[in-house]
Amino acid sequence: MQEQVISDLTQALINLDIDLVKNIFKASLSPNSSEFSGNERILIESQKRIGDLWETGDVALSQVYMAGMLCNDILDEFLPNNFTNQTKxxxxxxxxxxxxxxxxxxxxxxxxxxxxxxxxxxxxxxxxxxxxxxxxxxxxxxxxxxxxxxxxxxxxxxxxxxxxxxxxxxxxxxxxxxxxxxxxxxxxxxxxxxxxxxxxxxxxxxxxxxxxx
Ligand code: B12
Missing domain, CATH: 3.40.50.280 (Cobalamin-binding domain)
Incomplete structure (x- = not known):
């Protein structure tokens, strides 16, 4: 299941398909927003695979860069920034x-x-x-x-x-x-x-x- 999500996300990032990237990520998100670790693995692994494809010459550095930027947008959109659990x-x-x-x-x-x-x-x-x-x-x-x-x-x-x-x-x-x-x-x-x-x-x-x- 997670393997499928990672490979779909990797392909969507390479294709710079922002809507699909968001949909895949949203569908995999835990209902409890404080549990981000599952999605963390999905993002790390898809970025790693894109990096590996760059090393083998199958994607350009510009695609690695744009995939990174899309991940940045995902983090901005999906990581909660109203941190209520502030014990400081x-x-x-x-x-x-x-x-x-x-x-x-x-x-x-x-x-x-x-x-x-x-x-x-x-x-x-x-x-x-x-x-x-x-x-x-x-x-x-x-x-x-x-x-x-x-x-x-x-x-x-x-x-x-x-x-x-x-x-x-x-x-x-x-x-x-x-x-x-x-x-x-x-x-x-x-x-x-x-x-x-x-x-x-x-x-x-x-x-x-x-x-x-
Ligand atoms: C995306 C990416 C880029 C993007 C960066 C986008 C951005 N602004 O962040 C772009 C395209 C700009 C880029 C540029 C370059 N990159 Co680059 N890049 C990557 C890639 C593919 C993924 C990195 C990533 O964002 N992963 C996703 C994040 C979420 O994962 P993460 O950073 O690992 O973080 C997680 C954990 O590691 C951990 N973690 C991270 N930090 C910390 C800190 C603490 C304290 C703790 C506890 C945990 C922790 O927690 C995170 C979340 O769980 C990696 C390959 C890889 N395997 O990592 C290469 C890689 C890091 N890049 C590399 C290189 C060489 C470069 C360039 C020099 C390429 C070039 N020729 O110009 C430039 C240099 C940029 C610079 N000066 O910093 C090499 C480094 C090789 C080396 N031995 O040093 C790698 C390993 C690719 C490779 N295999 O060759 N890159």
Whole structure:
């Protein structure tokens, strides 16, 4: 069932058939809007398949780009933005480090907000130097970093070294494709944790916050 949804969505995204994309996504949406994890997998998998088709030369980069933009529209339309479940835990800081792939971070921010966290978004394409300044200024306790390109992911090691040199005790949670491809990469860059999807990171955030109390 989910396989059929993923393959239909992939094809509709490649064809840039916005109405079909929305219909497929809407039909698969859980009636409980706080349970986004099923749809999260559908979006990630269809984007991944389009990326694979690009690698084999079967779709153009422009199609990958437009498929990404359509997913962005879906997230804007379907992720609830009247977050009623606001217990204001946190704050949790989120950034896309030296990278402009923002769909994963966008999902992460929505899911954190849906789970009742106060989220501070440092934005996309942030450099290591700027991020160190922000973390030092805000004394971040929990920082969540998204990177989709390996060279951006590897820069996290330098970032963590700089934070340690400043004796900051920030807990760093990392995620994105490079960490899913190499399950030990989070340890190599010195992060405190990783999760393969945004939803799976929620228990980790919860645990880190509890440990701080
Ligand atoms: C869509 C896409 C694009 C779009 C980006 C649209 C956008 N604005 O976001 C466009 C076309 C613009 C693009 C451009 C490029 N891309 Co691109 N892109 C992709 C693709 C196909 C899908 C990424 C995506 O959006 N997935 C959907 C989202 C929802 O999933 P996600 O990001 O993985 O996020 C989920 C989890 O990973 C997790 N997560 C994400 N972040 C975090 C953070 C934390 C803390 C946690 C806990 C969890 C978490 O939660 C999310 C939701 O559950 C990937 C392939 C792939 N397999 O990932 C390549 C990919 C990432 N791109 C790649 C490349 C090379 C590029 C370009 C350099 C191409 C070029 N030659 O110009 C440029 C560079 C852009 C830049 N400077 O940042 C490579 C990177 C390879 C590498 N080893 O570094 C990939 C892997 C493709 C490939 N196989 O070669 N890309």
């Amino acid at each position: 835990k946190g704050p949790i800081y989120v950034v896309v480090l030296e990278d402009y792939h923002f769909l994963g971070a966008k999902m992460l921010i929505s899911i954190l907000k849906l789970s009742g966290y106060n989220v501070i978004d440092y934005g996309i394409g942030v450099s290591v130097e700027n991020l160190v300044q922000y973390v030092q200024r805000d004394r971040c306790e929990i920082l969540m970093i998204s990177t989709l390109m390996l060279h951006s992911a590897l820069k996290i090691e330098l970032l963590i070294k700089k934070l340690k040199d400043l004796q900051l005790k920030t807990r760093v949670i990392v995620g994105g494709a490079p960490f899913n491809i190499d399950p030990k990469l989070w340890l190599k860059v010195g992060a405190n944790a990783t999760a393969s999807t945004a939803s799976k990171s929620i228990p980790i955030v919860e645990k880190f916050l509890e440990e701080q109390q």
